[in-house]
Structures are given as C-alpha cells and as structure tokens.
Amino acid sequence: MSQPTKPSHGPLTFDGVLDAIKPYPKRRVAVAVAADDAVLDAVARAARDNVADAVLVGEAAKIREMAAAVGADISACEIVDEPDHEKAARHAVQLVSSGACHIAMKGKIHTDDFLRAVLDREVGLRTKRLLSHAFLLEVARPTKRLIFVTDGAMNIAPDFEQKAQIATNAIALARLFGIDEPKVAALAGVELVNPKMPATQDAAVLALMSIRGQFEAGVVEGPLALDIAVSEEAARVKGVKNAVAGRADILLVPNLECGNILVKAFAHLAGGRVAGLVVGARAPVVLTSRADSAESKFLSIACAVYAANMEAVRVKVGKVK
Numbered sequence: 001m002s003q004p005t006k007p008s009h010g011p012l013t014f015d016g017v018l019d020a021i022k023p024y025p026k027r028r029v030a031v032a033v034a035a036d037d038a039v040l041d042a043v044a045r046a047a048r049d050n051v052a053d054a055v056l057v058g059e060a061a062k063i064r065e066m067a068a069a070v071g072a073d074i075s076a077c078e079i080v081d082e083p084d085h086e087k088a089a090r091h092a093v094q095l096v097s098s099g100a101c102h103i104a105m106k107g108k109i110h111t112d113d114f115l116r117a118v119l120d121r122e123v124g125l126r127t128k129r130l131l132s133h134a135f136l137l138e139v140a141r142p143t144k145r146l147i148f149v150t151d152g153a154m155n156i157a158p159d160f161e162q163k164a165q166i167a168t169n170a171i172a173l174a175r176l177f178g179i180d181e182p183k184v185a186a187l188a189g190v191e192l193v194n195p196k197m198p199a200t201q202d203a204a205v206l207a208l209m210s211i212r213g214q215f216e217a218g219v220v221e222g223p224l225a226l227d228i229a230v231s232e233e234a235a236r237v238k239g240v241k242n243a244v245a246g247r248a249d250i251l252l253v254p255n256l257e258c259g260n261i262l263v264k265a266f267a268h269l270a271g272g273r274v275a276g277l278v279v280g281a282r283a284p285v286v287l288t289s290r291a292d293s294a295e296s297k298f299l300s301i302a303c304a305v306y307a308a309n310m311e312a313v314r315v316k317v318g319k320v321k
C-alpha cells in the first residue's frame, strides 16, 4: 500500500484547517437537497470566505426563498431544479463522479437516501473498499485538538472485518489531518474482555492485530471504556496502561448508535464543534446530520476542501494486512 502523503504540519484544529486551505484553489461542492437554512448559510459562508462555491440541487424556488429568509448570499452558486430527493441526490453525486464538482454534500435528505446515491454502481463514488464515516470533534482538554469518532453514520452494525477496515480508513484520515501515528481506542463498555459483551471481544482481537503489525501507521488498543480512552486521569485511577489509554485520537465505536449518540451529546449538550466526512470514496463527501449547525456544515466543507487537496491520502487509504 502507498503510505499517505505526510502533511507538512502537526495535528490540526479546525482553525488550523481553515488556515491551511487559504492558499488552496477554490473547490466546487454539489449539494443534494439544498433547501435548508443551515446548509445555505454554510455554502454562502464558504463562497464568501473563498473556501468553495456550490451547485445547489433541489427545489429551486424553495432554495431561493430560504436563502432570502436567512440572508444567505447564494449569488455565486448555481441552482439545479430537482424537487425529487432521490433524483437530487443522484444528480449531485453524478456532478462529482463526472468531475464537474469536487465534493458531494448531503443537504436536507435522509442519510440512507443520500448514501445510496454515493454507493450507486452507475453514478456513485464507491471504490473497491468499504466506505465509512468519521466525525471530527474539536476537543478542548487537555489541549485543543481534533479527535475522530467512527463509524457513527454509515455502517450500522459492522462485523469484525468491517471494524478493521473502518479503523484503517480513520487512521488514514487522522494522518491526513497531521497525526503521524494515530492512536485508536476500540471502545466498549469495559476494559476487560467479557464474552457476554461482543464489542469487547472484537476490540481485543483488533488490539492483537495491531500488535502483529496488521494496521499500518497506527496503533489500536482495546477494549477501552470512553473515559479511559480520553482521560489520562481515568486511565491512571483504573490502572490501565497502554499506548492509547488517555490519549486516543480515534474512537472506534462498536456500532452506529454508540457513535451517533456520543457525537450528538458532544455537539448538543456540550456545545462542541463537529464536522463529518465519508472516508474511502473516490472524492470527499460531506455528511452531517440534518439538525447540525451551519457552523458544523461549514467546517465540514472546509475539511473536505482540505482532504480534496491531499489526493494521495484521499484515494489510497490502505488495507488491513
């Protein structure tokens, strides 16, 4: 496997991403079902800040009406009138697969409908590998940095093999964002292997694979409970010592529900900044929740623009040995 391109900087925060993309060429985002205030706000900001312009696919009259209502200047955006959600998703994705746009973005459409277009054999952006989703969370403690939560939006109940692939995808993504050797915590409810908790068994075998060198450029440990994964104090109190405990860069969750709840608690209860991307596709895909803030959608566009400029990493995300 080709090693991911190594960025010339250290680990990024969201502000670091915004700084890094300043000299990059402006990219073009194809938005599926764009009639949504937060989406329009985000694309207007992206156009104003020279990050990206957009093709807005959806109900044209509604898009214009909403943009006016929220004061979003979308004059730099092209609008494609397509009121049907499925067709709008396919059209937006096709704009990317044909090369007319660089990034696909989910608007006000159900995630599964959008992802089916991304996975479509004709117009989609699938590769030979598993596509997975990663949330990027900007945490404040102990220092401001990005951590990655995967997969809280695409693979519903990954089996062991899929978990290994999801970890590999996330390692490539974290490296892209400046983390040299990402530390992956395979999360479970406890740190001991319990046959009654299948997530602990998967996590333990993933950790064993890591010891055997089966993940390139990253280290996986598990099972780890969330507190031990992210808090050195919790790891110390519970007597867990390993390369990942207290310092995880990637939280590999057992299933979609765990990841989704974790990230929504971070965003909606703690007010944390979050972005969301699909990893492993032929082009960057922005995938945030419909209720996410305009800022979250803007940051996701910025992260996708950043990813679009790291060609080698975007395509060659590696494989599990």
Ligand code: COD
Pocket (backbone or CB within 6 Å): 111, 112, 113, 115, 116, 119, 126, 129, 130, 131, 132, 152, 153, 154, 155, 156, 260, 288, 289
């Ligand atoms: N990567 C690559 N190929 C895939 C993937 C993937 N992650 N998932 C499915 N495929 C391929 C399969 O190999 C097959 O060829 C084809 O796609 C269809 O597979 P199915 O029948 O298993 O998939 P679908 O179409 O029923 O479901 C795929 C979804 C991604 C839509 C589904 O997994 C899903 O609904 N995910 C959760 C989305 C969601 O609701 N998220 C909410 C949180 S915001």
